[in-house]
Amino acid sequence: MKPEVTYRFSELPLDGRAMRVADGVYWVRMPLPFALNHINLWLLEDGDGWTMVDTGIGGEKVRDLWESVFASTLEGKPVTRILVTHFHPDHMGQAGWMTGRWKAPIWMTQAEWLYARHQHSSDPAGRFEAAEIFYRRAGVPEAQIPALLQRFGRYREGVEPIPASYRRIFGGDEIRIGNRVWTIIIGEGHCPEHACLACPEDKLLISGDIVLPRISPNVSLFPQEPDGDPLSRYLACLDRFAHLPEDTLVLPSHDTPFTGLHARIENLRQHHRHRLDIILDACAKQPQTGLSVMKAMFTRELDSLQLGFAIGEALAHLNLLWREGRLIREAGPDGVDLYRLA
Numbered sequence: 001m002k003p004e005v006t007y008r009f010s011e012l013p014l015d016g017r018a019m020r021v022a023d024g025v026y027w028v029r030m031p032l033p034f035a036l037n038h039i040n041l042w043l044l045e046d047g048d049g050w051t052m053v054d055t056g057i058g059g060e061k062v063r064d065l066w067e068s069v070f071a072s073t074l075e076g077k078p079v080t081r082i083l084v085t086h087f088h089p090d091h092m093g094q095a096g097w098m099t100g101r102w103k104a105p106i107w108m109t110q111a112e113w114l115y116a117r118h119q120h121s122s123d124p125a126g127r128f129e130a131a132e133i134f135y136r137r138a139g140v141p142e143a144q145i146p147a148l149l150q151r152f153g154r155y156r157e158g159v160e161p162i163p164a165s166y167r168r169i170f171g172g173d174e175i176r177i178g179n180r181v182w183t184i185i186i187g188e189g190h191c192p193e194h195a196c197l198a199c200p201e202d203k204l205l206i207s208g209d210i211v212l213p214r215i216s217p218n219v220s221l222f223p224q225e226p227d228g229d230p231l232s233r234y235l236a237c238l239d240r241f242a243h244l245p246e247d248t249l250v251l252p253s254h255d256t257p258f259t260g261l262h263a264r265i266e267n268l269r270q271h272h273r274h275r276l277d278i279i280l281d282a283c284a285k286q287p288q289t290g291l292s293v294m295k296a297m298f299t300r301e302l303d304s305l306q307l308g309f310a311i312g313e314a315l316a317h318l319n320l321l322w323r324e325g326r327l328i329r330e331a332g333p334d335g336v337d338l339y340r341l342a
């Protein structure tokens with residue numbers, strides 16, 4: 001059987017160093033304090049300076065590593081632009097520090113910048129009530145809800161203060177970086193308006209968290225939009241990569257650069273179709289809750305952070321089927337939503 005993806009590099013960049021992966025493109029790997037323990041960031045030669053894509057999680061450790069990268073890689077030229085794919089802490093964390101360090105602007109899509117500003121500045125207490133209702137409706141036992149609420153309101157812990165101004169980018173924008181023109185492709189479902197960068201001529205794609213080689217990107221329902229359908233948005237956005245050459249070198253935010261973009265996208269679609277089938281089978285036997293569906297989808301042991309993601313994923317799959325009219329959602333006498341076949 002043809003391998004789904006081919007990893008293109010057998011070595012990883014060393015801590016505090018960058019590794020060249022294409023003409024003018026350098027790979028930096030920074031640590032993360034999670035089960036997913038690293039993130040990939042990119043430095044692009046840009047004339048008299050450098051464009052950075054994503055910044056790493058907040059805190060001194062990553063800042064110190066960046067200083068080593070700057071000393072070893074930038075050849076005395078400054079970072080002149082900080083492009084951030086999306087608002088998540090591992091991508092956005094150092095953006096505020098970086099823009100001060102280099103006096104360079106942050107380039108982002110509007111929804112991602114607004115989310116970052118909102119998450120950083122709003123009082124998390126206001127979000128707990130919506131989250132409590134959300135988990136109760138999903139069938140999570142009362143005693144387990146407080147642990148799940150902990151992840152809300154922690155954004156600030158991993159993200160340096162967000163600057164009050166930015167340069168807005170749009171899907172379809174063509175951005176000249178050094179000798180290349182990159183086109184912005186918007187990814188959805190993992191976050192509201194994720195920027196990916198594609199250069200079909202040179203067969204390069206900075207895919208961020210939208211296409212990863214090994215794990216499927218988290219596509220979750222969140223308490224602020226309980227009737228949302230992020231999974232449909234995610235699956236639809238994968239079509240936007242169809243025109244890219246098969247041998248495109250994909251530069252993902254996690255794991256290592258690979259080729260086999262279209263096979264991987266097909267595999268991601270299959271993965272979600274398979275999960276939708278599991279849910280339909282379960283609902284055919286008896287009405288299901290968000291929690292029972294989560295247990296059918298994830299059989300391994302989960303910590304409370306992973307449990308939050310897993311419930312969000314289960315509900316994202318349920319909402320796709322509910323919004324398509326294939327499932328009926330009704331609240332039971334205890335207020336827990338029950339899903340049954342239409």
Ligand SMILES: [Zn+2]
Nearest residue numbers: 086088190209
């Ligand atoms: Zn992300």
